[in-house]
Amino acid sequence: MTKVFDAELAELKEKLLFMGGLVQNMIRLSIKSLVERNEYMETEVFFNENEVNALQIEIDDRCLKLIALNQPAGIDLRFITSAMKINSELERIGDQAINIAEASKELLKSPQLKKLIDIPFMADIAKLMVKHCLDSFVRKDAGLAREVLAMDNQVDGLKEQIFRELLTYMISETKYIPVALELILISRHLERIGDHATNIAEDVIFMVQGEDVRHHRFP
Amino acid sequence: MTKVFDAELAELKEKLLFMGGLVQNMIRLSIKSLVERNEYMETEVFFNENEVNALQIEIDDRCLKLIALNQPAGIDLRFITSAMKINSELERIGDQAINIAEASKELLKSPQLKKLIDIPFMADIAKLMVKHCLDSFVRKDAGLAREVLAMDNQVDGLKEQIFRELLTYMISETKYIPVALELILISRHLERIGDHATNIAEDVIFMVQGEDVRHHRFP
Numbered sequence: 001m002t003k004v005f006d007a008e009l010a011e012l013k014e015k016l017l018f019m020g021g022l023v024q025n026m027i028r029l030s031i032k033s034l035v036e037r038n039e040y041m042e043t044e045v046f047f048n049e050n051e052v053n054a055l056q057i058e059i060d061d062r063c064l065k066l067i068a069l070n071q072p073a074g075i076d077l078r079f080i081t082s083a084m085k086i087n088s089e090l091e092r093i094g095d096q097a098i099n100i101a102e103a104s105k106e107l108l109k110s111p112q113l114k115k116l117i118d119i120p121f122m123a124d125i126a127k128l129m130v131k132h133c134l135d136s137f138v139r140k141d142a143g144l145a146r147e148v149l150a151m152d153n154q155v156d157g158l159k160e161q162i163f164r165e166l167l168t169y170m171i172s173e174t175k176y177i178p179v180a181l182e183l184i185l186i187s188r189h190l191e192r193i194g195d196h197a198t199n200i201a202e203d204v205i206f207m208v209q210g211e212d213v214r215h216h217r218f219p
Numbered sequence: 220m221t222k223v224f225d226a227e228l229a230e231l232k233e234k235l236l237f238m239g240g241l242v243q244n245m246i247r248l249s250i251k252s253l254v255e256r257n258e259y260m261e262t263e264v265f266f267n268e269n270e271v272n273a274l275q276i277e278i279d280d281r282c283l284k285l286i287a288l289n290q291p292a293g294i295d296l297r298f299i300t301s302a303m304k305i306n307s308e309l310e311r312i313g314d315q316a317i318n319i320a321e322a323s324k325e326l327l328k329s330p331q332l333k334k335l336i337d338i339p340f341m342a343d344i345a346k347l348m349v350k351h352c353l354d355s356f357v358r359k360d361a362g363l364a365r366e367v368l369a370m371d372n373q374v375d376g377l378k379e380q381i382f383r384e385l386l387t388y389m390i391s392e393t394k395y396i397p398v399a400l401e402l403i404l405i406s407r408h409l410e411r412i413g414d415h416a417t418n419i420a421e422d423v424i425f426m427v428q429g430e431d432v433r434h435h436r437f438p
Contacts, residue, residue, distance in 0.1 A: 064300065068292040077287055084300060085307065088418075170389070170396050177389050177396070181403070188407070199307075214275065214310075 005070050012062055012083055013138045019055045019090050020134040022048050024127050026097035027193060031123040034104035034186065035116050045101040052094040059087045078207045085203055086137060089196040093130060096189045096196075103186050113169060113179045122158040122190045125151055129197035136201060142208040148201035155194035162187040224289050231281055231302055232357045238274045238309050239353040241267050243346050245316035246412060250342040253323035253405065254335050264320040271313040278306045297426045304422055305356060308415040312349060315408045315415075322405050332388060332398045341377040341409045344370055348416035355420060361427040367420035374413035381406040 026048045033041035063084045066072070072080065129151050136144035166180040202214045245267045252260035282303045285291070291299065348370050355363035385399040 064296060067286060067300075068296055071290040073287040077283060081283065081286075081300070081303060084303070088304065088307075167397065167400070170400075171393050174390050174393065178386065181386070181389075181400070184400070185407075188404075214272070 002070075005066070005072075005076075008062075008066055008070075009076070009079065012059070012066070012080070015055065015059050015062070016083060016086060016090070017134060017138060019052060019059065019087070020130060022052050022055070023090050023093045023097065024130050026052070026094050027100075027123055027127045027130070030097045030100035030104060031120055033101060034107065035120055037104075037108055037112070039105060039108060042101040042105050045097055049094055049098055052091060056087055056091040060084060063087070075207070082137065082203050082207050086134070086200050089200050090130075093193050093196045096193045099189045100186050103182050103189070107179060107182055110179050113176055113183065116183075118158055118162050118165070119183065119187060119190070122155060122162070122187060125155055125158070126190050126193040126197065129155070129194055129201075133197045133200040133204065136204045137207075140204070140208050142205045145201040145204040145208075148197055152194045152198045155191060159187050159191045221289075224285075224291075224295075227281075227285055227289075228295070228298065231278070231285070231299070234274065234278050234281070235302060235305060235309070236353060236357060238271060238278065238306070239349060241271050241274070242309050242312045242316065243349050245271070245313050246319075246342055246346045246349070249316045249319035249323060250339055252320060253326065254339055256323075256327055256331065258324060258327060261320040261324050264316055268313055268317055271310060275306055275310040279303060282306070294426070301356065301422050301426050305353070305419050308419050309349075312412050312415045315412045318408045319405050322401050322408075326398060326401055329398050332395055332402065335402075337377055337381050337384070338402065338406060338409070341374060341381065341406060344374055344377070345409050345412040345416065348374070348413055348420075352416045352419040352423065355423045356426075359423070359427050361424045364420040364423040364427075367416055371413050371417045374410060378406050378410045 026045050029041045029045045029048070032038065033045070063080050066080050067077070070076075129148050132144055132151070133148045135141065136148065163184055166184050169176045170180045199214075206214065245264050248260045248264045248267070251257065252264070282299050285299050286296070289295075348367050351363055351370070352367045354360065355367065382403055385403050388395045389399045
């Protein structure tokens with residue numbers, strides 16, 4: 001492939017990393033707004049979403065042009081089609097951050113149930129998963145991608161723990177139900193962020209090693 | 220493009236339609252198992268999932284080969300990259316049906332809360348959305364794809380209605396909380412099925428008309 005093509009692939013990577021930075025910021029802000037009960041930060045999340053949406057369209061367009069004009073095969077083609085998938089996953093991660101920001105806004109109407117510990121912890125792991133899966137993609141590092149799969153188990157464990165704790169609150173006092181329910185749904189949004197990062201990581205492993213981990217054919 | 224290429228595109232369509240049939244069946248069975256409290260049907264859902272997973276890998280592989288060997292551009296290239304996206308969406312719809320089947324199994328441990336009406340109704344719409352979005356893809360019918368977008372609003376309305384009703388149950392009697400909570404989560408899985416179908420429909424509109432509806436730039 002030509003130098004121009006290589007430069008274009010490098011630019012594609014940069015765009016995806018930039019978009020990844022934006023969605024990580026959206027996760028951080030949406031959880032900060034929840035923990036600090038700060039409506040201003042939610043506005044920031046919505047602001048970032050516009051940029052993410054514009055990037056999604058731009059990246060998709062770049063990928064199609066790269067294929068049509070350069071007719072790549074093998075690892076180059078897989079890299080570009082992976083970029084298209086990652087692009088969709090990132091946009092959906094942004095959507096989940098929006099869902100969290102909206103739920104946080106809703107929660108401002110009620111007094112705080114408890115000091116939140118597990119949810120911010122779960123969010124930190126989910127955010128790191130997003131970072132790692134993108135790094136694994138640009139470095140073609142299957143080892144790092146495998147770490148993301150392991151982190152997803154941690155996220156699922158936290159989801160269960162949060163569910164059980166909040167269920168106890170709901171059963172102890174009826175008045176806690178609406179708030180506890182909203183917090184459970186927030187933990188589900190975080191779980192989905194972990195799932196999207198896992199999808200990316202699985203695709204990276206496939207791209208690098210030709211192994212299909214999407215349906216856990218190996219331990 | 221060659222006749223062989225056209226035949227391969229037709230085969231790709233058929234594979235996607237077949238996979239779509241499988242996931243529609245998974246939705247139907249998972250909800251039937253919930254309504255009829257029948258564990259046997261859940262097993263069927265898990266059985267279908269294996270086939271869906273195998274198809275996902277096969278279709279992805281076909282698409283990559285089609286691009287690498289035929290170097291298509293324009294609408295043909297967009298059709299194949301859309302097929303790759305649709306393939307992922309269908310697999311995730313299957314995952315949601317699995318989530319519903321698992322929740323239904325869990326619910327067998329508790330007595331029934333109420334006769335379920337809105338959830339099966341919501342499932343019917345979601346299933347029809349999957350059918351329509353696939354039909355719109357193979358026929359390149361943007362009008363039908365737009366109908367899917369309209370149906371998604373209906374699904375979201377039902378989700379809200381189900382949430383409010385079940386919240387009332389939870390508040391009325393503490394013992395209803397675990398079951399009502401599980402039903403709320405099932406309605407969220409159905410909502411996500413609707414979202415996946417919407418993603419497909421938006422991609423079809425983009426493929427056919429070159430319009431980007433993914434971020435609702437027009438009414």
